[in-house]
Amino acid sequence: MLCICHIQWPEMHAKNSGQHETQAPDRQPKLSTRPAKKETRNQTVDVSTSQRYTARARWLHWVMAILIVLAYTLILSRTQFGKGSEYRLLVVQSHYWVGILILIMAFFRVAERRRHRLPGITPPLEGALRIVATLTHYALYAFLLAQPLLGLLTVMVEKGALPIPLTDLQIPWPLATSDHLAETFEDLHKLLGSIFYYVIGLHVIAALWHHLVRKDNTLKRML
Numbered sequence: 001m002l003c004i005c006h007i008q009w010p011e012m013h014a015k016n017s018g019q020h021e022t023q024a025p026d027r028q029p030k031l032s033t034r035p036a037k038k039e040t041r042n043q044t045v046d047v048s049t050s051q052r053y054t055a056r057a058r059w060l061h062w063v064m065a066i067l068i069v070l071a072y073t074l075i076l077s078r079t080q081f082g083k084g085s086e087y088r089l090l091v092v093q094s095h096y097w098v099g100i101l102i103l104i105m106a107f108f109r110v111a112e113r114r115r116h117r118l119p120g121i122t123p124p125l126e127g128a129l130r131i132v133a134t135l136t137h138y139a140l141y142a143f144l145l146a147q148p149l150l151g152l153l154t155v156m157v158e159k160g161a162l163p164i165p166l167t168d169l170q171i172p173w174p175l176a177t178s179d180h181l182a183e184t185f186e187d188l189h190k191l192l193g194s195i196f197y198y199v200i201g202l203h204v205i206a207a208l209w210h211h212l213v214r215k216d217n218t219l220k221r222m223l
Contacts, residue, residue, distance in 0.1 A: 052221050054116050060109045061222055064102060064144070068200070071098045072193075096155065097165045103148035110141060119221045121210075133206075140203060143196050150189040158182035 053061070074095040081088035125133055156162045160177045161170040210218035 051119055051122070051217060052223075053119055054112065057109065057112050057116070058222055060105055060112065064105050064109070067098050067102050067105070071095055071102065074098065075193075093165075096151065099148040099151045100165065102144065103152070106141070106144040106148070109144070113141075121221075122217050136199070136203060136206065139199055143192060143199055147189065147192050147196060150185050150192065154182050154185040154189055157185060 052058070074091050078088050078091045078095075081091065121133075124130075152162055156171070156173040157175075157178055159173075161172045163170050207219045210216050211220075
């Protein structure tokens with residue numbers, strides 16, 4: 001009996017060793033998945049913001065597009081009414097109010113642009129395409145600021161003050177009124193308005209070309 005026990009002891013020890021080996025993985029500490037989730041969450045945000053403009057920028061873009069169309073429609077329709085008529089005066093004043101809204105929103109859009117980096121274009125632009133896209137981008141911002149400013153300056157120089165819509169308040173013109181200077185500002189306002197037709201047209205055509213021909217994400221960034 002003693003001999004048998006002595007022979008069976010290594011087998012029992014081997015079994016116990018096997019149990020320890022199989023149980024060893026269970027004793028390993030589990031790695032926390034929280035950092036991975038946090039990293040995934042951050043990566044998702046980065047991808048979405050890098051591929052699209054912010055919600056505020058998209059909202060400003062489309063509302064301003066509607067207001068620009070409205071401003072052109074109003075000022076072009078004034079010829080349908082006689083000079084000095086109430087309807088013509090209402091159309092011109094509405095054009096003036098819409099211009100103020102466009103100017104205010106343009107400042108907000110510039111501020112939004114400075115706060116956030118532009119989303120990348122995939123595939124990226126290279127060479128002349130990149131230069132043209134950059135110039136068009138800044139030209140749009142310049143027109144959005146200069147065009148309504150020239151209109152407001154025309155009113156201020158001609159009337160001696162800038163009336164604030166829906167209020168009795170006025171912003172006084174610090175210098176003497178000048179019909180000649182007012183005509184100069186008005187001519188520049190009309191000239192930029194005519195040039196802006198082509199800038200807007202190129203902007204729309206370029207967006208469609210990027211989407212339908214080049215098939216990149218230029219248009220999708222603003223949707």
